[in-house]
Amino acid sequence: MTKQRSSRSSSSRRITAHRAGKPLGKLRIIGGEFRRRQLPVLDSPGLRPTPDRVRETLFNWLGQQLYGQQVLDLFAGTGSLGIEAVSRGAACVDFVERDPRVAAQLSTNLASLNITASAVHVNDVQAYLTRPAKPYTLVFLDPPFHQQLAAPCCSALEAGGWLSEDAIIYLETETSLSPNVPTNWQLYRETQAGESTARLYQRHPL
Template sequence: MTRQRPPRSSTSRRTPAKRGGQQLGKPIGKPLGKLRIIGGEFRRRQLPVLDSPGLRPTPDRVRETLFNWLGQQLYGQQVLDLFAGTGALGIEAVSRGASWVDFVERDPQVAAQLSTNLASLNITASAVHVNDVQAYLTRPAKPYTLVFLDPPFHQQLAAPCCSALETSGWLDNEAMIYLETETLLAPKVPANWLLHRETQAGESTARLYQRQAP
């Protein structure tokens, strides 16, 4: 990613709470700031982002890089957005033609705001699941063609999530998997995931893998 970030909590793309669970004196759970959609049908639409500790959208430049990597491959995609947070990646995918997105977010307030934002865009081809990601991946699986995986840093979640995706039937034969980790971590991914693109920004590294059926 393009920003430097401290370790994040296990609920989504966020940093640990500061100052007694508040940031800059603002109460938790109130709308703060905007998520701007950068491409596709909903380009330039702005959506509210909760004032929840460390919660922030994936920056525009990072999303633009990722979706340039994906190019025109988004049409008709079945997408899974894990550690969804604001849902920035999944919403961007829908805007650019994905046919369905499942969002997984553990924090009920964050998930509720995500549902509200989806409704404001009249996005019905989606579902928000209030669940821990590792618990969610133990459910009966269905194959996805694109997965976004941006786990909290420094919690050793990348490897087990990648393993669960591969071994439990969550991936289409040629699925694409976007993985973001702290730069110092060399992520352990299944041997049949081929690195397609990679970029580093600050303390984070973003990788896009192409799966090959074993």
């Protein structure tokens, strides 16, 4: 498999130094219990938090549906989506991040917020999705751009039993990509910001 980089893209942080792996930027939580909290993020190649505007749009789409959700955050990076979900009432989030340094910072940030019901898994996402599954009601999928990872990950989620019957799936890809998703995923909302396009799908049972 091609080497993956951590995901999440954005203008939501500023890097003021050049040493990779050093906590230099800030991630701002937009709403919910931890609203306005700022968390350190690493200066790591490819680490790109989802833009504030896109996150705000996404969580407006989700609205009250977040309460009690079991969430899977793939290519978690800074954890911007999963942490926002917990802040707004999700029961727990499983974060999957390949880079050990990025995952360690994410674990530190969860501890600083006293988020104890969620877990960070240091693993390659495609390898993780071959494990025995449990169904999630909400999945965030933000793979690195231009690595052809969206379609196989979507297929693995559907085929591997990772989704509840009426799961909601958020997929963020490069705008040039028209993602190939399972036929029982219905596009519910879509928005574009810069080079990325965000889509929200509703799963229907086969």
